[in-house]
Structures are given as structure tokens and as C-alpha cells.
Amino acid sequence: LWQLLPRDKSQPPLVWHWIPFLGSAPAYGRDPIAFFRDCREKYGNVFTFILLGRRVTVTLGPQGNDFVLGGKHTQLAAEPVYGPLTTPIFGKDVVYDCPNEKLMEQKKFVKVSLTIDKFRAYVGMIDDEVKDYLNTDPSFKVYQMDDINEWGTFPVLKAFSEITILSASRTLQGREIRESLTKEYAQVYSDLDHGFTPLHWMIPGLPLPSYRRRDAAHTKMSSFYQSILRKRRENPSENQEEDVMNSLMKQRYRDGKQLPDHEIAHILIALLMAGQHTSSSSLAWAVLHVAARADIQEALYKEQVQHFGTPDGGLRDFGYDEIRDLNILDAVVRETLRLHPPIHSIMRKANVDIPVPATLGTPSEDSVFVVPKGDIVLASPLISQVDPGVWDNSESWEPTRWYDEKGVAAKANKEYNEGEKIDFGFGLVSKGTVSPYLPFGAGRHRCIGEQFAYLQISTVISSLVRRMEFRYEGTFPAPDYSSMMVQPVPCQIHYRRRRFE
Numbered sequence: 295l296w297q298l299l300p301r302d303k304s305q306p307p308l309v310w311h312w313i314p315f316l317g318s319a320p321a322y323g324r325d326p327i328a329f330f331r332d333c334r335e336k337y338g339n340v341f342t343f344i345l346l347g348r349r350v351t352v353t354l355g356p357q358g359n360d361f362v363l364g365g366k367h368t369q370l371a372a373e374p375v376y377g378p379l380t381t382p383i384f385g386k387d388v389v390y391d392c393p394n395e396k397l398m399e400q401k402k403f404v405k406v407s408l409t410i411d412k413f414r415a416y417v418g419m420i421d422d423e424v425k426d427y428l429n430t431d432p433s434f435k436v437y438q439m440d441d442i443n444e445w446g447t448f449p450v451l452k453a454f455s456e457i458t459i460l461s462a463s464r465t466l467q468g469r470e471i472r473e474s475l476t477k478e479y480a481q482v483y484s485d486l487d488h489g490f491t492p493l494h495w496m497i498p499g500l501p502l503p504s505y506r507r508r509d510a511a512h513t514k515m516s517s518f519y520q521s522i523l524r525k526r527r528e529n530p531s532e533n534q535e536e537d538v539m540n541s542l543m544k545q546r547y548r549d550g551k552q553l554p555d556h557e558i559a560h561i562l563i564a565l566l567m568a569g570q571h572t573s574s575s576s577l578a579w580a581v582l583h584v585a586a587r588a589d590i591q592e593a594l595y596k597e598q599v600q601h602f603g604t605p606d607g608g609l610r611d612f613g614y615d616e617i618r619d620l621n622i623l624d625a626v627v628r629e630t631l632r633l634h635p636p637i638h639s640i641m642r643k644a645n646v647d648i649p650v651p652a653t654l655g656t657p658s659e660d661s662v663f664v665v666p667k668g669d670i671v672l673a674s675p676l677i678s679q680v681d682p683g684v685w686d687n688s689e690s691w692e693p694t695r696w697y698d699e700k701g702v703a704a705k706a707n708k709e710y711n712e713g714e715k716i717d718f719g720f721g722l723v724s725k726g727t728v729s730p731y732l733p734f735g736a737g738r739h740r741c742i743g744e745q746f747a748y749l750q751i752s753t754v755i756s757s758l759v760r761r762m763e764f765r766y767e768g769t770f771p772a773p774d775y776s777s778m779m780v781q782p783v784p785c786q787i788h789y790r791r792r793r794f795e
């Protein structure tokens with residue numbers, strides 16, 4: 295009933311709710327986008343809602359993105375929000391279980407491991423992984439038959455989750471890890487992965503089997519990585535691979551200290567987990583849309599033929615520099631990340647009272663809102679990525695918006711992520727810009743996997759469209775918000791092998 299009392303005008307409006315502790319959790323959990331839109335209509339771009347006893351202040355629109363993503367880390371911190379979810383999975387002393395300055399150094403170490411030279415080697419490895427998967431996985435048994443006119447179906451989530459982990463392990467994690475992706479390791483990975491849920495985030499320690507399995511899996515995975523590290527240190531000449539582990543073994547913190555083995559192990563686990571759901575759900579959405587749009591599928595295939603066609607009617611292998619020139623493929627990835635960015639909510643904790651800038655578009659009398667210390671602040675770049683005021687046909691998947699009739703990439707492509715560039719210690723990145731397009735975030739917490747993810751997603755799509763035709767039948771799958779990343783609800787895609795190979 296206290297919600298009916300006149301509110302403190304210096305604070306953002308509070309979203310009406312019936313059950314005190316629960317607050318708006320059901321509406322936010324069911325469909326955060328519908329919830330944000332509904333609240334924006336009622337309260338404007340800045341409002342606070344209750345999520346299981348916590349106050350969450352949402353700031354929407356490009357200025358709202360800038361407020362959260364461009365905030366000073368001394369005022370708006372990521373560690374207290376993400377740490378309870380990620381530390382039991384990634385492990386101690388990395389990412390959100392260390393001071394922000396240390397994370398910035400760790401990001402720099404990873405960045406130097408993800409160079410263009412390495413990417414050049416990765417394209418062939420990813421293509422090989424896709425080929426092997428199609429040739430061996432039971433979901434593609436029709437692909438493995440001689441009759442190319444036969445149609446089969448494959449389960450979208452399973453296929454892309456497996457292709458993503460196999461290709462990320464082969465490239466980033468190194469040979470030993472890739473080779474150990476046996477049934478036993480898959481179970482360890484799956485137990486760890488099952489700790490990556492909203493429940494484990496909201497209540498980090500519960501006496502439930504899934505928590506015990508998560509912790510046991512972390513211990514097992516960390517020990518496994520550390521045993522590989524010990525072997526590499528004992529026999530340095532034996533493994534000269536260009537993987538991230540070898541690269542991290544050579545790095546030193548600013549104080550001259552090497553990274554201890556447990557930190558290298560935990561950074562590798564963090565990379566595996568951070569890239570897994572984001573890339574696999576993006577791939578799932580991209581291929582679903584391609585399957586549902588015959589014209590785009592045809593354009594993608596023609597692009598392959600135009601760039602890689604051989605005189606005998608086949609297609610040759612492609613390289614990293616070549617794949618970057620494929621404008622239609624690039625548009626497919628860009629457009630998928632516009633409509634389906636896997637992370638719908640980016641959060642920080644306010645360490646001090648923070649005034650909300652009037653530029654956020656709040657009514658003038660309320661433009662001096664102060665977000666009180668202790669609140670979680672939340673930006674949702676997805677809202678501006680589907681804002682009809684910014685994008686024509688904002689709700690439709692339309693890759694053609696990113697290139698002209700001749701297939702030349704639109705100038706705007708390059709501009710969306712531009713803006714003031716700042717060196718946060720791990721290379722120049724765009725500051726918390728006011729861009730309406732931020733699938734990889736911005737500012738000091740900006741994703742370090744962007745280039746790798748683009749490469750991985752583009753290579754997998756190329757590998758698939760040159761080998762198969764796709765078809766999607768029925769109502770297009772809805773987004774499932776119940777897991778941490780927005781993925782499609784379980785569904786199947788129809789496929790038929792092309793003549794190539």
C-alpha cells in the first residue's frame with residue numbers, strides 16, 4: 295500500500311507490483327522486452343522495479359545505454375552483480391572475482407592472444423569441425439547418405455551448441471582440450487553449464503544437486519586445465535601451438551608477476567563459457583532466419599559461388615581475409631545480432647548515489663532523478679536495437695538494410711560502433727557511446743570476443759550454406775527468455791545436401 299503514498303520525486307518511479315519481495319520478477323522473467331516497453335509507456339525511460347527483493351533501476355534508449363555502459367567503474371561496478379553467478383563457474387581471481395584493474399589486465403592478455411594471424415589459422419579449423427560434424431553426427435544422417443534429393447531435419451539448439459563448443463575448443467582452447475571432448479568431459483561441461491541459470495544467479499548457494507554438480511565440475515575442469523599447464527611447463531618444446539593457453543603463459547601483470555596456473559585455467563573456462571551461449575544462440579537465430587528466407591539464402595549461396603567458385607563447378611576453401619569481404623554474410627550476422635542480441639540486460643551496482651542525466655528524456659520536473667546507492671542499474675541495448683524511431687521495419691529480420699542493391703555494404707555499418715574511442719588498458723574501444731546498436735556492449739566491459747565471434751559465426755554459416763539448402767516450416771520460433779541468453783525455443787530445421795563435395 296505504501297506504493298500509493300506520494301513518491302519521493304528525486305527517485306525514479308517505482309513499477310507497481312502486488313507481491314512485495316517477488317516484485318516484477320514474473321513479468322521480467324517471462325518477457326523482459328515486453329516488460330520494458332510496457333514500463334516505458336507508463337513511466338518513461340527511467341524507472342525502478344523490484345526483482346526478488348532487489349531494486350533495479352532501468353535506463354532505456356541510447357542515452358540510457360551510455361549511462362550504464364559509460365559509467366565510471368568506481369560508481370557503477372559489474373563485479374557485485376555478475377560475480378555471484380560467474381565466480382563458482384569461472385573460478386577464483388579472474389574476471390568478476392578480482393578488482394576491475396586486474397580484469398582490465400586480463401582482458402589485455404586475452405586480446406593479444408586473439409590476433410589476426412591466429413584468426414587466419416582458425417578459419418580452416420572451424421570449417422573442418424563443421425565438416426566432421428556433418429559427416430558424423432546422427433542428426434545429419436540424411437546428409438551422410440548418397441541421395442542429395444532427400445530432405446532431413448536437425449535440432450537447432452543441440453546442433454549449434456555442439457558446433458560452437460567443438461570449434462571454440464579447437465581454436466581457442468587448444469589441442470588437448472579439443473581431443474578430450476569425450477563423453478566424460480561433455481558431462482563435466484554440462485554440469486558447469488547448468489549452473490548458468492537465473493536461479494543460480496539470484497540464489498548463489500543452495501543445497502541442491504545442481505549446485506553440488508556445478509562446484510564439482512568446476513574443480514574437475516580447473517584441475518584438468520592445470521594438469522595440461524604443468525605438462526606444458528615441464529616440456530616446453532612439446533607443445534608450440536598458437537592457442538590462448540600458450541599465449542597466457544607468456545604474459546606478465548604490470549607488477550612483473552606471471553599469471554599463476556589457476557588464473558590461466560580460470561580465464562580459459564571464462565572464455566569458453568562467455569562465448570558458448572552467446573555464439574551458439576546467435577548461430578541458431580541466423581540459420582533459422584536464413585532457412586525461412588529463400589531469397590537471402592540464395593544470395594548467400596551466390597556470394598559463395600561468386601567468390602570461391604572453381605571452373606569445375608565446385609567451391610574452394612576460403613580464408614579469413616576473404617570471408618571479411620562477403621557483404622551479404624556480414625549483413626546476415628549484423629542483422630541477427632540487431633534483432634537477437636543474446637544479452638538482453640546489462641547490469642551494474644551503484645556504489646554511490648548517482649544523478650541521472652536529464653538527456654535521458656525524463657519529464658523535465660523529474661529530470662533530477664538520483665539512483666540511490668545500492669541499486670542495480672540496468673541497460674537493455676535490445677530496446678534501442680528494435681526501436682521503430684531508429685530502424686525501418688524494426689521488428690523484421692532484414693539483412694538488406696545493411697547493403698545496397700549492388701551488395702555494397704552501407705556506410706552506416708561502419709558508423710554504428712564508432713564514437714569516441716578510449717584506451718581502457720586492453721586496446722582502443724568505443725566508450726559508452728550513445729549508439730542504438732550495441733550487441734557487444736561498450737566501454738570498459740565491452741566484449742573481447744567480438745572479432746572471434748564474428749569469425750566463428752561467419753565461418754560456420756559459410757560452411758553450412760555451401761554444403762546444404764535449408765527450409766523452415768511452421769510458425770517462426772519465439773525467443774526463450776528462461777535461460778541466461780535469449781535463444782529460440784526448441785525447434786528443427788529441414789536440410790538437403792547440395793551437390794558440392
Ligand code: HEM
Pocket residue numbers: 372397401564565566568569570572573576631635636637640641732733734735736738739740741742743744746747
Ligand atoms: C562481455 C556480447 C561472444 C568474452 C560481453 C558483453 C556483451 C557481450 C554485450 C558486455 C557485458 C556487460 O557490459 O556487462 C557478446 C556476444 C557474443 C559474444 C553478442 C557473440 C555473438 C564472446 C566470445 C567471448 C566473449 C566468443 C570469448 C572468446 C566476453 C568476456 C566479457 C564479455 C570475457 C566480459 C568483459 C568484461 O566484463 O569486462 N559480451 N559476446 N564474448 N564477453 Fe562477449
